[in-house]
Amino acid sequence: MPVDPDTPRGRRVLGKDRMEGFSDGVFGFAITLLVLDIALRPPGTPLQQVVHAWPAYVAYVVSFLTIGGAWLQHTALTDQLAQTDPLFLRLNLLVLLVVVFLPFPTQLVADALRNASGERV
Template sequence: MSRKRKVGGAAAQHPEREIPSNESDRVEMFTDGVFAIAITLLVLDLPVPSSGSLPDVLMEKWPSFVAYLAAFLTIAGIWVHHHTVFERVARVEPAIVLLNLLLLLGVSLLPWPTALVAESIQNEAAHWNGIVACGLFALAALVVMISWSAMTALLSRRPHLLRRPHDAVWMRRSSIEAAVAGIPVLIAFATSFVNPVISLALYGAIPVYFLFSTSRRRPRSPVGPSGSGIHD
């Protein structure tokens, strides 16, 4: 009994101490593999001209390259932010794993609507096809954002899963950002009724903000010189 009290007292005296654990490594490695496959599939959809003037054919297929860039930036933004989150995660529970799988469902789905958007833009007569394709892109993005918001919100309420207790505040902020990000995604989809090209451009602009936002954040130092944690 006395030993348990000593352990509990030591933990209370050092709330900023980082929890040594590799339980989240497998989740992050599996996730990295899915991201790599999704980005590779995007490249496979880029056109390879077999005849005619190469510059003319490439200019004609410009929607494919714009769609590729939008999807690449989206997946890259999600991956960078995912890495930042799991830098702070020490342990995982089944609920976190399931929400992470839901996130990967949206990521792995992105190459398909990307190809559909590019094809519909090239066929200007099929305006409704472009709207449906942009809607599918928005659906995949919303699946990612909803699962992201839910996962980080859950982590913020379970600080025992985090490396440092004060990371719960960061998780709560990340959850709110992911939820708010759904608004510009819906706006981008709405613009597809006017022009799918505008919608595609907005889809590509949204993840740029998250890349910039994440790059400004640095991992928190576990303990500062005075014994208190250093916050961002």
């Protein structure tokens, strides 16, 4: 098979569109996971339940803003790229790993604020 002289040798270069689409989906999924911790828990009137759930609302807002800020920075970075390579894709996956993990500590913080009998640091 003849070798095309215009074909670059070395590292494989990839378009950035698929990475951006996947990354946006992961950011959206992570933000969606945050809302799962918000729930009204009896007893009490609906208003009392909403007031009692304030730790979940605070944790949601803080984590939403954190993930949103990471998404804004990610978007600003990828807007400057013309293409990606396998190393950049792997680094991007590490960033997404951290982003998807954020709902877990969010739930832990909300539970700790809600549970007055636990130890506080």
